Amino acid sequence: MTKKTVQFNRSQRLFIELGTTLLLEPEDPERGVSSQLIGMDVGKYLIVQMADQNGEKSHLSAGEPLKVKYILSDDVFGFNSHIIRMLKDPDDLLFLEYPQDVESCNIRAKKRVECFLPIQIRMEEECLEGVIVNINKNGCLCMVDNSVPLECCQTTPVTLQLAYGQFESLSIKGEIRSSRMDGSQTRFGILFDDLGNFSKQVLTTLVPALKL
Numbered sequence: 538m539t540k541k542t543v544q545f546n547r548s549q550r551l552f553i554e555l556g557t558t559l560l561l562e563p564e565d566p567e568r569g570v571s572s573q574l575i576g577m578d579v580g581k582y583l584i585v586q587m588a589d590q591n592g593e594k595s596h597l598s599a600g601e602p603l604k605v606k607y608i609l610s611d612d613v614f615g616f617n618s619h620i621i622r623m624l625k626d627p628d629d630l631l632f633l634e635y636p637q638d639v640e641s642c643n644i645r646a647k648k649r650v651e652c653f654l655p656i657q658i659r660m661e662e663e664c665l666e667g668v669i670v671n672i673n674k675n676g677c678l679c680m681v682d683n684s685v686p687l688e689c690c691q692t693t694p695v696t697l698q699l700a701y702g703q704f705e706s707l708s709i710k711g712e713i714r715s716s717r718m719d720g721s722q723t724r725f726g727i728l729f730d731d732l733g734n735f736s737k738q739v740l741t742t743l744v745p746a747l748k749l
Contacts (some may be wrong), residue, residue, distance in 0.1 A: 653668055667682075697710075
């Protein structure tokens with residue numbers, strides 16, 4: 538994985554959407570907890586909100602240094618910060634120092650190829666109609682419109698049904714590694730089980746730029 542550091546002055550807005558999940562890591566990694574970015578004052582501080590159980594677990598304190606990490610597209614971003622202030626009421630909020638520089642590294646071993654492949658995503662009790670929008674030999678990103686909220690996690694098994702030819706369909710097994718709702722659209726990051734030779738042949742026929 539290639540790491541790079543991006544430096545910027547504090548007048549620049551940090552490129553991160555509100556609602557993004559942030560991992561807060563104190564010096565003791567076992568006290569690391571997740572939180573959600575809910576606001577910022579550019580150049581001064583970030584505002585994050587933790588669930589009640591996370592606040593109780595972490596035992597964070599004002600002034601404590603942290604490593605903050607988050608995922609954007611195919612990169613993990615991280616920066617050093619510290620807790621400026623903590624508020625317990627009415628919400629469990631932390632005010633974090635605005636970063637001076639941000640380090641990133643690409644987490645994808647193989648670049649994904651853009652595509653548009655209609656599919657069905659089958660779980661135990663759900664079957665969703667969607668499309669694969671990018672793919673490599675390890676996994677893909679699926680998009681589903683007008684999906685109801687689903688109870689799924691990073692290890693939920695799925696089967697992707699992909700039509701090809703006139704009457705044939707290819708089944709690819711895998712598991713959900715990420716899911717995110719954006720308005721009426723849901724995005725699923727799928728990690729494939731090992732692809733067989735036949736699956737590879739079909740996929741490379743449908744997506745010629747894909748190298749398997």
